Amino acid sequence: MKKIFTTLLPLILIIPIILMAIFVTNKREPTLEVGIFAGSNWNVASEDSYRNIDDAIKEFKKIHPNVNVHYYSGIRRDDYSAWLSEKALKGDLPDVFFILNEDFNKYAELGLLLNLEKLIEKDPNISKDDYFESAYTSGTYLNKQLALPYEVNPNLMAINRTLLENNNIELPSSSWSWNDFIQVCREITQDVNNDNKIDTFGVSDLNWLDVTYTNGVTLFNDIGSTSNFNDPRVIESIQFMQRINSINDNQQLTQLDFDKGKVAFMPISFAKYRTYTAYPYKINKYLDYQWDFTTMPSGPSGDNISEMQSLLMAINVNSNNKALAFDLLKAFTHNFKIQEQIYKFSQGASALKKVANSDNIAEILLENMEENDMKYNNSLLYTIMDKSISPQKFKEYNECMAIAQQEIDDVISNEMDTSIALKKLQRIIQSKLDN
Amino acid sequence: MNDNKIRKIKYVMLGINIFAIIFILILINTTTTLVCIDNNARVFINSLQKLPYKPTRLLILSILGSILLIFTFYLRQFVFEKNKKNILLTILFDAAISILLMKLVDFNYNGIILWVLANVVYYIESKNKYIAITVGVLLYILTTFSILDVYVNLFSLSEYINYFPKQIRQIILTFYYTLTGFNLICFIVFCVLVIQEQRGRINEINALYKKLSVANEELKQLADIKEKMGETKERNRLAREIHDTLGHSLTAISFGVDACLATLDKDPTSTKEKLQVISEVAKSGIKEVRTSVTTLRADSSEELSLSKSIIEMIEKTIHATGIKINYTIEKNFNLEKYEENAIYRVVQESITNAIRHGHASIIDINLIKDEKNNLFLEIKDNGIGCKKIKPGFGTRHMKERIESIKGSIEYINNKGFTVRAKVPLRDREKNKND
Numbered sequence: 001m002k003k004i005f006t007t008l009l010p011l012i013l014i015i016p017i018i019l020m021a022i023f024v025t026n027k028r029e030p031t032l033e034v035g036i037f038a039g040s041n042w043n044v045a046s047e048d049s050y051r052n053i054d055d056a057i058k059e060f061k062k063i064h065p066n067v068n069v070h071y072y073s074g075i076r077r078d079d080y081s082a083w084l085s086e087k088a089l090k091g092d093l094p095d096v097f098f099i100l101n102e103d104f105n106k107y108a109e110l111g112l113l114l115n116l117e118k119l120i121e122k123d124p125n126i127s128k129d130d131y132f133e134s135a136y137t138s139g140t141y142l143n144k145q146l147a148l149p150y151e152v153n154p155n156l157m158a159i160n161r162t163l164l165e166n167n168n169i170e171l172p173s174s175s176w177s178w179n180d181f182i183q184v185c186r187e188i189t190q191d192v193n194n195d196n197k198i199d200t201f202g203v204s205d206l207n208w209l210d211v212t213y214t215n216g217v218t219l220f221n222d223i224g225s226t227s228n229f230n231d232p233r234v235i236e237s238i239q240f241m242q243r244i245n246s247i248n249d250n251q252q253l254t255q256l257d258f259d260k261g262k263v264a265f266m267p268i269s270f271a272k273y274r275t276y277t278a279y280p281y282k283i284n285k286y287l288d289y290q291w292d293f294t295t296m297p298s299g300p301s302g303d304n305i306s307e308m309q310s311l312l313m314a315i316n317v318n319s320n321n322k323a324l325a326f327d328l329l330k331a332f333t334h335n336f337k338i339q340e341q342i343y344k345f346s347q348g349a350s351a352l353k354k355v356a357n358s359d360n361i362a363e364i365l366l367e368n369m370e371e372n373d374m375k376y377n378n379s380l381l382y383t384i385m386d387k388s389i390s391p392q393k394f395k396e397y398n399e400c401m402a403i404a405q406q407e408i409d410d411v412i413s414n415e416m417d418t419s420i421a422l423k424k425l426q427r428i429i430q431s432k433l434d435n
Numbered sequence: 436m437n438d439n440k441i442r443k444i445k446y447v448m449l450g451i452n453i454f455a456i457i458f459i460l461i462l463i464n465t466t467t468t469l470v471c472i473d474n475n476a477r478v479f480i481n482s483l484q485k486l487p488y489k490p491t492r493l494l495i496l497s498i499l500g501s502i503l504l505i506f507t508f509y510l511r512q513f514v515f516e517k518n519k520k521n522i523l524l525t526i527l528f529d530a531a532i533s534i535l536l537m538k539l540v541d542f543n544y545n546g547i548i549l550w551v552l553a554n555v556v557y558y559i560e561s562k563n564k565y566i567a568i569t570v571g572v573l574l575y576i577l578t579t580f581s582i583l584d585v586y587v588n589l590f591s592l593s594e595y596i597n598y599f600p601k602q603i604r605q606i607i608l609t610f611y612y613t614l615t616g617f618n619l620i621c622f623i624v625f626c627v628l629v630i631q632e633q634r635g636r637i638n639e640i641n642a643l644y645k646k647l648s649v650a651n652e653e654l655k656q657l658a659d660i661k662e663k664m665g666e667t668k669e670r671n672r673l674a675r676e677i678h679d680t681l682g683h684s685l686t687a688i689s690f691g692v693d694a695c696l697a698t699l700d701k702d703p704t705s706t707k708e709k710l711q712v713i714s715e716v717a718k719s720g721i722k723e724v725r726t727s728v729t730t731l732r733a734d735s736s737e738e739l740s741l742s743k744s745i746i747e748m749i750e751k752t753i754h755a756t757g758i759k760i761n762y763t764i765e766k767n768f769n770l771e772k773y774e775e776n777a778i779y780r781v782v783q784e785s786i787t788n789a790i791r792h793g794h795a796s797i798i799d800i801n802l803i804k805d806e807k808n809n810l811f812l813e814i815k816d817n818g819i820g821c822k823k824i825k826p827g828f829g830t831r832h833m834k835e836r837i838e839s840i841k842g843s844i845e846y847i848n849n850k851g852f853t854v855r856a857k858v859p860l861r862d863r864e865k866n867k868n869d
Contacts, residue, residue, distance in 0.1 A: 016499045085476030089467045091489030103477070110486055111588060318488055 034071040035097025037080035042271030060331040108141035114315040135351035138310035138390035147312035148333040151348035154308040162289030181297035204253035215299030224394025229426035271347035308388035453501040541589040545578040684720025762800040777836040785814035793818020810858040
């Protein structure tokens with residue numbers, strides 16, 4: 001009996017170990033999963049959303065013909081976050097996937113995203129400087145590069161050119177200031193038909209956060225450990241917002257007012273700008289006037305800076321084929337052709353400086369525009385993107401911003417004392433960060 | 436009794452630990468499934484610090500690890516038993532598997548270290564035991580979730596349990612904490628039992644040691660007594676020897692001289708002859724005394740066989756005293772020297788007594804082996820016997836001698852005096868063969 005055991009012993013021990021080993025290594029032919037969604041990330045209509053994805057995969061297959069690439073089609077943008085979260089919970093995250101801005105912090109915190117720094121360093125074909133700085137840093141979390149931008153969406157200041165021209169006001173330059181802006185707003189704010197109601201306004205939808213950016217200040221430090229709400233530049237920005245608000249006679253203007261041609265300026269994202277100036281969406285909306293865009297006006301301590309959103313792509317930290325996944329990621333985010341096609345098949349812009357600078361872009365964009373709208377200044381867009389800033393990212397960001405938004409809206413609309421209110425807000429937010 | 440309890444606790448502990456690990460992973464898998472069914476994944480993820488990687492795979496791995504634990508337990512309990520080296524190996528193997536299992540549940544459960552510790556406490560006996568226990572306890576402290584969680588990002592079971600509605604959560608938590616608490620209790624009881632058992636063993640050893648010392652003391656005393664007894668015995672023996680050898684010779688001389696005195700005038704020639712014999716007897720007496728003094732051993736019986744020396748002695752007596760002695764002496768009793776000596780002395784003493792006290796003219800001597808394998812010795816004389824058998828020096832000596840060789844002796848006072856002795860032979864032979 002014992003002899004049988006001593007001979008069987010190694011066998012019995014080895015079998016579970018082999019089984020474990022099989023489980024751990026988990027064979028698999030090289031198949032890469034891609035996590036993508038249908039439609040635009042920028043809340044605008046998009047028709048051909050898979051086209052560029054398919055092309056990127058084709059580009060990848062040129063280098064790796066034997067690797068299969070698979071993606072699930074039909075996941076809507078709205079369902080994507082939930083879909084990806086389920087995958088994450090089950091440990092089945094795709095090898096390469098889009099990561100939404102609202103998910104990026106959480107996924108980074110959970111350690112689900114591969115740190116790309118070493119891969120980027122090792123690869124001679126790709127460098128940090130290829131990207132617009134803010135686009136690149138949008139994929140940074142606590143000094144780690146966890147994602148690369150697939151496409152970006154800078155904020156612009158849309159201008160109702162017709163309204164300005166009718167009032168004999170010159171189009172603002174790309175380096176205009178708050179004072180220039182306020183002056184135009186004052187001039188344009190009029191009761192045209194003398195009914196004691198203001199008919200034309202300077203600006204709608206101006207966000208206080210956008211204004212702080214233009215005054216050269218961010219609300220938090222990079223890692224989100226301290227907040228700067230009582231910074232004089234923030235106070236200045238909020239006071240500026242109060243002034244704008246009072247010029248608008250404290251009226252809450254919306255995009256609809258701009259659409260009606262009653263407003264001279266409106267911050268708008270590049271994607272929206274493109275959608276509304278292009279066929280077929282334009283027809284229904286803007287019949288009466290032409291429009292243009294420019295930079296955001298700069299504050300006394302800042303520059304013509306605007307926020308730029310990024311659609312990021314990341315690699316699963318547990319991917320079995322990280323090198324292949326990185327090549328695929330490059331096909332999406334660093335391939336010239338694919339990045340150029342973003343202007344064709346999506347509404348965003350490329351995060352690659354080289355692509356944004358390309359002459360083809362203007363052509364692609366103008367293709368879809370109506371003739372009398374043919375205003376597209378490629379170098380201006382480049383400048384905007386170059387000076388742009390990406391939304392800050394840390395764990396408590398969304399929570400803190402929700403609190404701040406409410407408080408500051410209150411301060412602006414009720415014309416409260418900004419420095420007192422912001423000191424109080426600073427205390428609240430800082431204590432939130434300290435916990 | 437304790438052994439049985441200890442074994443049962445081992446079963447229970449192994450069961451609890453395996454169940455706890457698998458329970459955690461089943462719970463995580465169930466929660467994951469529920470979250471997905473509820474379409475709540477995004478919100479749920481927000482409440483987590485870290486995600487377990489592939490919960491289904493973790494569950495399968497934990498089951499495989501558990502099978503290994505059961506297997507090594509089986510080996511220790513039923514196959515190796517005494518093989519300390521192999522047992523040590525299985526315990527090391529268990530430690531490795533346990534650490535892997537803890538890693539699978541991200542140290543949300545570390546009670547499994549207690550299972551390894553229990554085995555260390557039970558099986559390892561060398562100094563390594565204390566090193567192993569120290570390492571185990573340190574590991575137990577370091578792997579405590581709340582401590583480890585500060586330094587390493589771990590997924591937390593409570594975050595998963597929090598997904599359930601309050602009532603279910605309470606049930607799960609109560610169950611889980613009862614389980615882990617019970618594991619701890621089992622471990623403590625186990626240690627107490629093992630310590631008890633070990634103390635029992637120590638007590639047993641102490642008791643045995645006490646007994647041994649007492650016995651040792653007794654032995655010493657006995658040795659002293661024996662030494663003293665030896666001295667006395669030796670003294671007695673010496674006295675016996677003197678009495679037997681010298682007494683015999685002197686008796687023979689005394690009677691011979693008396694006879695000479697009677698015949699001196701009538702027949703000086705034969706008297707002369709007799710005196711010659713008496714002289715020889717005297718010389719042999721002197722020689723015997725010498726031998727007794729120097730070697731404290733019998734003379735003739737030393738070199739000669741029992742039968743031969745007895746016959747020689749009889750012949751000499753016949754010659755010296757002129758008494759008629761009939762004898763039947765068998766050979767080959769296969770006796771030890773001291774036994775032969777005792778028989779020889781008894782014969783010698785009996786002849787002396789017969790002549791000196793019984794004034795016998797005929798003596799019958801039989802030394803035979805009877806049907807019951809006894810040595811049978813009978814010395815019968817036709818003398819006057821004695822009115823009452825007094826335990827005189829001679830008879831008492833004979834008794835002592837025969838009893839010293841496990842025999843029995845009787846004196847019969849009827850138409851002369853008869854000495855009858857029986858010495859069993861069978862046992863002796865047996866003993867000899869051993």
